[in-house]
Amino acid sequence: MNYKxxxxxxxxxxGKKVLIRCDxxxxxxxxxxxxxxxxxxxxxxxxxxxxxxxxxxxxxxxxLGRPDGQYSESLSLAPVAQRLSELLGLSVKxxxxxxxxxxxxxxxxxxxxxxxxxxxxxxxLLENTRFTPEEEANSAEFAKKLASLADxxxxxxxxxxxxxxxxxxxxxxxxPAVSGLLLEKELEVLGGALDExxxxxxxxxxxxxxxxxxxxxxxxxxxxxTLIIGGAMAYxxxxxxxxxxGNSLCEEAMIDDTLGMMAKxxxxxxxxxxxxxxxxxxxxxxxxxxxSEPAIPDGYIGLDIGPESSAKFTEIINAxxxxxxxxxxxxxxxxxxxxxxxxxxxxxxxxxxxxxxGGGDSAAAVxxxxxxxxxxxxSTGGGSSLEFIEGRELPGVxxxxxx
Numbered sequence: 001m002n003y004k005x006x007x008x009x010x011x012x013x014x015g016k017k018v019l020i021r022c023d024x025x026x027x028x029x030x031x032x033x034x035x036x037x038x039x040x041x042x043x044x045x046x047x048x049x050x051x052x053x054x055x056x057x058x059x060x061x062x063x064l065g066r067p068d069g070q071y072s073e074s075l076s077l078a079p080v081a082q083r084l085s086e087l088l089g090l091s092v093k094x095x096x097x098x099x100x101x102x103x104x105x106x107x108x109x110x111x112x113x114x115x116x117x118x119x120x121x122x123x124x125l126l127e128n129t130r131f132t133p134e135e136e137a138n139s140a141e142f143a144k145k146l147a148s149l150a151d152x153x154x155x156x157x158x159x160x161x162x163x164x165x166x167x168x169x170x171x172x173x174x175x176p177a178v179s180g181l182l183l184e185k186e187l188e189v190l191g192g193a194l195d196e197x198x199x200x201x202x203x204x205x206x207x208x209x210x211x212x213x214x215x216x217x218x219x220x221x222x223x224x225x226t227l228i229i230g231g232a233m234a235y236x237x238x239x240x241x242x243x244x245x246g247n248s249l250c251e252e253a254m255i256d257d258t259l260g261m262m263a264k265x266x267x268x269x270x271x272x273x274x275x276x277x278x279x280x281x282x283x284x285x286x287x288x289x290x291x292s293e294p295a296i297p298d299g300y301i302g303l304d305i306g307p308e309s310s311a312k313f314t315e316i317i318n319a320x321x322x323x324x325x326x327x328x329x330x331x332x333x334x335x336x337x338x339x340x341x342x343x344x345x346x347x348x349x350x351x352x353x354x355x356x357x358g359g360g361d362s363a364a365a366v367x368x369x370x371x372x373x374x375x376x377x378x379s380t381g382g383g384s385s386l387e388f389i390e391g392r393e394l395p396g397v398x399x400x401x402x403x
Contacts, residue, residue, distance in 0.1 A: 003388075004187075004191075005400040005402060006179070006400065008047070008179075008180065008181065008184075010401075011152055013051055014054060014055035014120075015055055015056075016055075016056050016057070016150075016151040017115060017151050018056045018152045018153075018154055019059045019061065019147070019150035019152070019153050019154070020044070020051070020059070020060050020061070020153075020154040020155075021154070021155050021157045021168055021171075022040075022041075022062045023040050023043075023062060023156075023159040023160050024062035024077060025065065026038060026080065028079065035079050035083055038087075040380060041080060041083050042087060046181050048088060057123075059118065059123075059150055060084070060124070060126070061106075062077065062080070062125075062128070062167075063128055063160065063167075064076075066130070067128060067131055068133075069103065069131070069132060071097060072131070075128055075130075076128060077127055081125045090123065092124065093114065093124045094125045094127065095110055095111040095114055095124060095126055095127060096127060097131050097132075099131075103134060104131045106128075106129055106146075107126070107142070107149065112149065115149040129165070135165050135167060136165055137166070138164050138165055140173075142166040143167075143171045143173065144174055147174035151176075152175055152177075152178070154178055154180045155168065155180060155183055156180030157396070158183050158186040159384055160381070161394045162384040162387045162394050162396070163395065164395035169399045177400045182380065185377070186380070189356060189376070189377045189379075190356070190379070190385060193354070193356055197223070197322040197354075198322045201223065201224045201320065201321070201322040201324075202225065202227070202324075203224045203227050203323075203325075203326075204228040204230065204323065204344060205227070205230070205231075205233075206229075206231030206234075206325075206328045207326070208231065209249075210236045213233065213327070213386065214261075216390045217261050218261060218264070219389060220389065221261065221264050221265050221270050222268065225271070225320075226320070227265060229273065229275075230275060230309075230329025231327050233249075233251075234274055234275050234305075234329075235250050235302055236250050236255065237258050237274050238295075239255065240255045240262070241274070243294045244295050244298070245295070245296045246296035246301060246302070247299060248301050248302040275329075276312070277290065277291060277294075277306030277307065278291045278306050279302075279303055279305070279330070279336075279339070279340075280296050280297070280300040280303060281303055281336075284301065288303060288304065292306065292308070303330055303334075304330030304337040304338070305340035305343075309329075310343035310344075313340075317353075318351065320353050322354045322356075323353050323354070323356065325344065325348065325357055325358060326359070326362055326385065327361060328341040332365050341365050342365075345365060346369075346371070348366075348374075349366075349371040349375065350374075354376045354377075355377070357372075357375050357377065359379035359380060359382035360385075361382070362382075363378050363379065363380075
């Protein structure tokens with residue numbers, strides 16, 4: 001995949017109407033629909049401000065949640081329009097969807113009229129693109145309707161570019177299409193880590209399942225000097241090495257793949273590091289015990305790495321020049337099992353290396369620990385960053401104009 005795409009610097013936006021695909025898929029409090037974390041909205045504000053400063057009128061669009069192609073009041077972008085107005089310091093009008101039609105219409109007569117009368121320096125927001133099934137079906141008709149509102153398409157939704165939807169990929173067939181500032185940085189940082197990393201280069205992968213990260217692990221073995229495996233998926237590796245793992249999560253069907261990955265790492269001269277001690281409990285939520293060996297006792301579940309493993313991971317991080325981290329190394333959501341993930345986050349925050357957080361739960365962890373600002377880059381897309389690192393084509397990137 002060629003990820004060197006045209007950017008805002010390649011277009012004259014003066015007097016242009018710009019359709020910008022944002023990632024406003026923010027968490028909402030149940031019952032009140034209040035935004036509980038506005039990071040994704042704030043992340044694309046610099047792109048919108050840049051467009052406005054260059055004389056553009058901005059038509060923003062995004063999905064929110066999984067409404068399955070139907071209108072859902074609880075997934076309206078109304079709270080987003082309000083928060084975006086506050087962040088931009090100007091009124092952002094949300095254009096209501098036409099829920100009386102089948103399917104629901106996002107590009108309504110009101111939207112067409114509003115876009116036509118939109119002046120430079122003004123912003124409007126379309127309703128949740130996933131209210132119509134045409135979005136996820138990548139309907140050419142829907143993509144054309146979106147494109148008809150604007151002169152230029154800007155993609156700034158890194159968290160959604162791994163989806164071939166009408167607003168992320170299809171629309172680029174009908175308008176000049178370039179990356180926004182957020183997407184530009186994501187591609188630059190992640191691409192640089194893969195192509196020309198400062199070495200030593202270490203990747204830390206955690207999370208629940210080996211199967212979710214099989215392609216990522218195999219691709220990274222060709223790129224990194226050291227690969228650290230933590231989280232629940234480490235127990236599949238540990239069992240493959242012949243150790244009992246008690247009641248810890250294990251993907252039996254992945255044992256052979258795991259052995260193959262360990263053999264590939266050895267052949268490539270890559271250090272593949274697994275936890276050597278653990279915090280384990282007889283049930284999730286119970287007070288953990290320290291297990292000072294790779295094996296987990298019968299009746300216990302491995303829920304976090306132990307202090308020896310934390311020290312080893314920290315030592316490797318301290319000696320590295322590029323660090324990519326995706327997936328917590330323990331069940332950090334529970335403070336009883338957060339020590340290992342906290343140790344990794346602290347070590348990366350203190351490092352002078354290039355530190356890249358691959359979105360998802362890792363981004364949530366460093367945010368919860370108050371360490372986001374101390375990282376070189378915190379990706380806004382967990383799924384997209386993983387597919388990028390895996391070497392897969394991202395439909396919402398491929399569709400943009402090449403440099």
